[in-house]
Amino acid sequence: MAQVLEFKLPDLGEGLTEAEIVRWLVAVGDVVTVDQPVVEVETAKAMVEVPCPYGGVVTARYGEEGTELPVGAPLLTVAVGAAERTAAAPAPEAAPEVPPAPAPAAPSSPSSATAGGTSGSVLVGYGTSAPSSRRRRVRPPRGTASGGRPVNGTAPGPVPVVSPLVRRLAREHGVDLRTLTGSGRDGLILRCDVEQAIGQGVARTPAAPAMAPPAPVRAPAPAAALSGPALDADAVRVPLRGVRGAIADKLARSRREIPDATCWVDADATELMAARAAMNAAGGPKISVLALLARICVAALARHPGLNATVDPVAREIVRLPRVHLGFAAQTDRGLVVPVVRDAHSRSAESLSAEFARLTEAGRTGTLTPAELTGGTFTLNNYGVFGVDGSTPIINHPEAAMLGVGRIVPKPWVHQGELAVRQVVQLSLTFDHRVCDGGTAGGFLRYVADCVEQPAVLLRTL
Template identity: 80%
Template sequence: MISPLVRKLARERGLDLRQLRGSGPDGLILRVDVERASTAPAPSPELTHTASGVTVSGHTAPTHTAPASGQGAEERVPLRGVRGAVAEKLSRSRREIPDATCWVDADATELMAARAAMNAAGGPKISLLALLARICTAALARYPELNSRVDQEAREIVRLPAVHLGFAAQTERGLVVPVVRDAHGRSAESLTAEFARLTEAARTGSLSPAQLTGGTFTLNNYGVFGVDGSTPIINHPEAAMLGVGRIVPKPWVHQGELAVRQVVQLSLTFDHRVCDGGTAGGFLRYVADCVEHPAVLLRTL
């Protein structure tokens, strides 16, 4: 089984997946395998072998000996740059935050219909991510415990007055989390424009440090990768992250009858120090209710 994202990337780069050796479990071909194959340099005729390695332009690099199994040499990838920063932040999150995850399936049919109606009315198009962000900010207004951080030295929970909403963006250089400032005060149209601006900056590598820090809550739309669910790691020092899976047609009991509806899995990973399961469950249930019945949002607008 190879993910659609990996297949698409291989087609774009003209690679035959049958010729690649996967580095994942049981030889599964991953995105990194495709990227390595498409960027691997051709052997240089200027290389000269020495007793301890290979000399390139006067520098000696150690060689790797292939294991006896014949599966090729191991590869070492330095944890530096974006990947190194991400690794350090995720490791710190795991060390310091006692997290828990709850999830629920929701019928997103009415939300998708509402978005289609908005976009059919003219004006700038509204993104699905913007609608989900608007739902998040409304939910955080009801459950402010989740828009907080823990000051470990003072042994205090710091509840934050503004929602600076981070969102996960995958780039060629790795995963980054741009931050939409004061998301709680923005309309769906404003959120759509800001998501687009920051996503483009992420792709071009022009995000400033200020645009990547200071988040208070993160929205992670991993459905774009074609998966239904996930248990994400909290973006330290935040207290929670909402995950959104792909929206797909599924059998669903609607108004007492079996029907095909657009269903999405929502998951909330939260810092158990800032709240208990009742608060986390209430937040997630409110988000699901807004997804299923967008009119619920009208009470907070």
């Protein structure tokens, strides 16, 4: 006789406490093997395929695609020891987001979305997924008209809703849960029920009479936004979730907490480009410009270690870090990410070039791990790839500084007392003014510029 085991959302590390279901990779009735990926979830760090520790037949799934689940919430149940593939019993279209308890004796049926058949852009994280437009469209439940769901009124009694996420969503948009009829099992109110109510303009104001047509709305919007300018009927709302949400939170926190300042200088990079050409002409692995700039950067940090630091606001201390884990900003389909090169201070230009190439390829193919996206102590931002000369970037919290590099372009330049066309680059340093003053920041940036203009200066520290 098969034993039914429950598999819960595991701890994904890096202090993450919740994840959003992006795509189910198995359906109820499928046979799974030990450590087979069963669901793709998005965390604040990356996209992750979650493997199941049990082998057997899937008897139930818990949570719709697009649902946020806390760590420890049930994901699915597996009948271990089942001899053959089992058929699923009829059930509502979508399983509850966070069920009270799985019922092994009565397995649920697959949700409306299947694991296969989708093709999307490459995302940074574990594996690939569809772009942001993949969010499941809310459809009316069986037996209701396309105009919307039936309304119960405001009868007293407990509201049939389990998920704290659903309650929060309703509270933020002013939706009275007592006016809704849930489409889940036993009338459970699901996230899609609340989202459809928001789209129909259901708010804190009393509902219109039953025979009256619903009031037209331009777009679903939180109550706070209704007092602003009128929204265009074609306005598009992009949820700040997963990596995009984590980026937004981190940048906002940096702006709130870090009193940053920026200094910049133009440098003649002609000799640096000539040195790189000579290195690559000698044979062996190619050396990238970014790797040379990184080598210069870690040499400058050795002379000015105060910039390889962070601030402990609780202890009111500046914490200087002994190792340089160099992050580099990279633009991806999912937004800005900062992969980290570990122990950059101990790497040669050749090693740095290889690691930059590996991490860049991982970003392109969507295989960066959460560990490769965290733990940086200083960031190198090459915004010159966008064809711009300068920028004042936001510091990658909780770091203390960021070196920015603009495009390298031919410009008129006074060289050895004469006007000449040289390869010029603008360098900028954005720094936490709590960590250092302008003298330290200027000394760091000047040393970087000197090494760019005369790479032989770097030989003194090698």
